[in-house]
Amino acid sequence: MNSIPFADLDELLHAIQDRIDDGDLAAVVEAVAPATAEQMTALFERLPLTQRAVVYRLLPKERAIDLFERLSPGIQSDLIRGLQDSEVAAIFIDLDPDDRVWLLDELPAAIAPRLLQGLSEKERQLTAGVLGYPKDSVGRRMTPEYVSIRAASRVAEALRRVQDRLDEAETVYTLPVLDGGRVVVGVVSLRDLLRADPDAIVTDVMRPAQVVTAYRDAEEAARVCTGMRLLAVPVVDKEARLVGMLTIDDAVKILELEETEDAARQGGVEPLRRPYFATPVRSLVASRIVWLLVLAVGATLTVQVLSVFEATLEQVTVLALFVPLLIGTGGNTGNQAATTVTRALALGDVRPRDLGRVLARELGVGIALGSLLGLLGGGITAVVYDPRIGSVIGLTLLAVCSMAATIGGIMPMIARVLRVDPAVFSNPFITTFVDASGLVIYFLIAKAILQI
Structure with a gap:
């Protein structure tokens, strides 16, 4: 950890705890400033709950949001309990809809309505749509923020559509191709779209799509995504109409949690759902x-x-x-x-x-x-x-x-x-x-x- 002026994570941890106890918050800011995102994640997994909230409040907004998204759902839940309502609302608004659902699944049910009320109408509808699926289904883990393109469109038109929606979508590297009824008829990678003839029709460059239904078990869908080495998998409803995308990062996250649960139960314990030192x-x-x-x-x-x-x-x-x-x-x-x-x-x-x-x-x-x-x-x-x-x-x-x-x-x-x-x-x-x-x-x- 050469970027931190401490020998290792334990030394940094003890230094931060000592400075919080002394009330020297400026020194805390100075201590964590050089830390990378990965180092801050590891640090938060070891800090006690109250000190975790103190350090989080001292981080710049952009860095705080990035750190929050990297934390496990269990740690996120603990952190939420240590922050004020206004701070929680700001965090919740900046999360993607699927990440909000990860967090809501860890929080007491009474908190969810209050958090959802603070969202805009559009964001509330997107989040509620994901929440509507069964808890263990892939519909609960998909992102409803994606870019789809029409099968009959020309490549140039499809690229303009991607550019117009770059800020709205969670992923654009795998693009679902739809017919007039929003049924998935194929997928096309952004790479293939960029090197195709601008006047070509999308159907000429797309390939067959591997889709999963929204009610399918999340672990099974995640294994489809990782097993076939896909960056994203279209998620469809019972009529094969597109409702979301399962991205590779969420698929890996699902498998990590599932395998942690399996390993715990095979050893005769209940899964902790948070790092050891944070439990x-x-x-x-x-x-x-x-x-x-x-x-x-x-x-x-x-x-x-x-x-x-x-x-x-x-x-x-x-x-x-x-x-x-x-x-x-x-x-x-x-x-x-x-x-x-x-x-x-x-x-x-x-x-x-x-x-x-x-x-x-x-x-x-x-x-x-x-x-x-x-x-x-x-x-x-x-x-x-x-x-x-x-x-x-x-x-x-x-x-x-x-x-x-x-x-x-x-x-x-x-x-x-x-x-x-x-x-x-x-x-x-x-x-x-x-x-x-x-x-x-x-x-x-x-x-x-x-x-x-």
Whole structure:
């Protein structure tokens, strides 16, 4: 961070906090003046809420608006609560309609009407149009500020239309081409339009359009945009008429938030929706405690299984030594399968109708893994302890790995069929289930082989 007269971000952070505590606001302005936009974003993610509002008020208007747009929706929401109504209104007016909706989704519902009233009639209508779509739909994340061109227009006429609306549009690099009924018939890039013959017809230079409906899941639409490496994707209504554009920056933002949520839930916590250092300790506790309680209740299944087979353990105490190995291996196998399939679902590599194929594939993977681990674990156990104990361990590893991979693979698929986030069936839940069922398999195999 050579542009800041401090060794690193932590030093700048402490310097700003000390100067705010001392009431030396001029020194705060001097300290943050050389910081880049990226550095200011990182700084705001670490400042406490009240100090964040103080620093924000000291920034020039243009710099403050640019910084606000870079912050995560959670941080934006926190910052809004620390500013006065007049400051909030000024920020809200300068945002694009889709960015306003991002912010409104994070704020209490009672605040939204007051903020919308401060907008001009045109801006209020644009924002209300985006707000009218379901919360998780791409219609909620599209921009209604775009430039469209007519299929029958000449290239020169289309370019004049783009120039006339440059200040109104959020993006002009991908231009939707419409027929007389506002139905999307193609798209044309600004580059192709600029190098085309001015007298050519737009239909001669356009290409087929990849569109998404406004009610489609936002994550799916974002993957279409990023997967096909498009700068923007036209968003249409049920009659294929253009209603907005999903830009690449919003698509990336959607995927970042979705993948953060998936990673959190797979780890057994609720997503924070704001950076770690900007999250109060009470919020960290709240994001974890419910899941821990649920998983603790689930873990009683394992205790119940052990109590049922207590007599078996008393007769062959050596079996207890292998309990951590077996349940750990089963849990890890299930987690690997669940993570792989959840990711494949997110990318569109597999779909709910592929449930049977995924089940067969993961069963085969589980058998292969179980065979390898079973031969290794059973062989070592047979040499160290007893051949019969080695047989128990080997067969249990085979059975547990096969079961765990199958369960881990199909649980995310079942979640998708039930219209539940696959990440909700997180790794801790699968581990808890596999622990209990794996112990049942272990003791049943032991009783059969050891005749106890």
